[in-house]
Amino acid sequence: MDLSLHRLRMLRELHRRGTVTAAASSLHYTASAVSQQLAQLERDVGARLFERIGRRVQLTELGTLLAEHAEEILGAVERASMALEEAQEAITVRLTTGVFATVAAGLLPKAMDTLAGRHPGIQLRTKQLAPEATAVAVRDGELDLAFVIDYADAPMPWDSSLLGSQIAVERLHVAAPAGTLGSGPVDLADLADQPWILSGPKSHFGTAVRAACLRNGFDLRITHEVEEQSTAMSMVAAGLGVTLVSDLGLQLRPPGMDALALTAPITRTVSIVYRSTALRRPALNLIIDVVRSTAAEIGLSAVGR
Template identity: 65%
Template sequence: MDLSLARLRMLRELHRRGTITAAATALHYTASAVSQQLAQLERDVGTRLFERRGRRVQLTDLGVLLADHAEEILAAVERATQALEEAGESVTAKLTAGVWASVASGLLPEALTALARTHPNILVRSQELAPEATAAAVRDGALDLSFVLDYSNYPMTWDAGLERAIIAVERLYAAVPAGAVPSASVTLAELSEHPWILAPARSHFGHAARLAFQSAGLTPRIDHAVEEQSTAMAMVAAGLGVTLVSDLGLALRPPGVDIVALGDILTRTVSLAYRTNTARRAALLLVVDAVRTAAAAKGLGADAALLSAPEPPAVPPPSPNPLGANPGLGLR
């Protein structure tokens, strides 16, 4: 009997999640591909592992038995991989990291370039996911490590099976149309009557922003709900509203946007999450160190959490807004 590790991983996810669609989503495959591979697994073992219950697929008793063994097999493979990495003369490994736009553009290039110079046999692949989904993907084995977020007013619920290393602390700033805010800093109260462009409430970013307004007794007018900071700032440049942007997001700022210090101090902590049973994996720790170094070079190390003065970083002067600043955004 020849058991494929990839098919065993699919079986494990089906057992954990209950549906082929959910298993496929967790593993970043199509449902059709997972269904075909599970059918092949059934042929490989020569016995029924699944049965249909209406439109759902359910594991048979033998399917559950094999899924339980799959957990042990995959864990053993992970331990063996770690042992081989540590036994070699140089660290050799392939890791997959979960990222989102601002860390992919603002931290990863410098970190991986530096890592390649000192440890060329460590290959790091990246997978872009919503920040809210990355920790679960690490826990379930789809990723080796992933960036995760905590906001100062909205810490995430932590999984006991995961550990994390703090990488950076970002402050949030107001991003406004060029010339709309003449002062060096601004408060949420001063901006609350103007149109806002924010991440959806279901996201960590969007929820943290709404909590900040709520804590200040404010109800903002949210005209546009968009996922990415780059998209939000493009809309700001067009004069459609104001938004919040993090330190790493500043690199994505288009012409026509001013960055203004926010009087209401709001920070977010960027960490790397990894499974507890891989916490001593040499290659993983080297990646963590490389990313930490890249963050420190940008002035975003963990010590940034102790800073209190919300001064915006130096950024190039913005070009005039080609569409003109929205006069309704002028502060009163």
């Protein structure tokens, strides 16, 4: 019996997520393509692995058994890859990291340039996801590592199978139309009557800012809901309201906008998250070291300020 790792990975995702559509979405294939590959896996095995119940596909007992072994097989393949990587004097590996917008624009370009110079055998590919989705993608094996952010006002839950290495601590700054709030610093409570530009309440950033404002005794009056800090800053520069922006976000600051310190600083940590099984992976440690040193070079502290 010749079992394809590619098809086993699809079976594992179906077992984890419950539907072909959800499995296809996580693997970035069409549902039709996944269905075809699963049907081929069934032919490879020579036994029924799936049964239809209405419009859903459900694993049979044999299908569940194979899916459980698929977890072990794919885990063993990952461990074997890491062992080979450790044994090589010159590391040659391709990894995929999850990023969010401000890291992708403000930190990663310089870090990748340094990485290419120091360790040319490490190829780092990127995939942008919402910050709240990156850790899940690492846990599920869609990414090798990912950047995550955490706020004191909105702690991120951690999966026990994941580990994290802190890269830097960012401060949040008040972004206001030029000349409207003086030179700062600004008390967050003094912004209670301002029109706000902010991401939605389901985003990690939006949740954290809302929580910080409530802690300071007011609820936001949001007039524009946008997801990216760069978009919010452009709207601030046009005089449409105020927002909070991180250190990395300020590297994209447009003309016509002031960035002012808060009297009571609000900070967030930037970390790289990875599966606990990858702890000894040399390439991962080299990437973390390069990113952390790059963050320090651009003025981000590695500890709270």
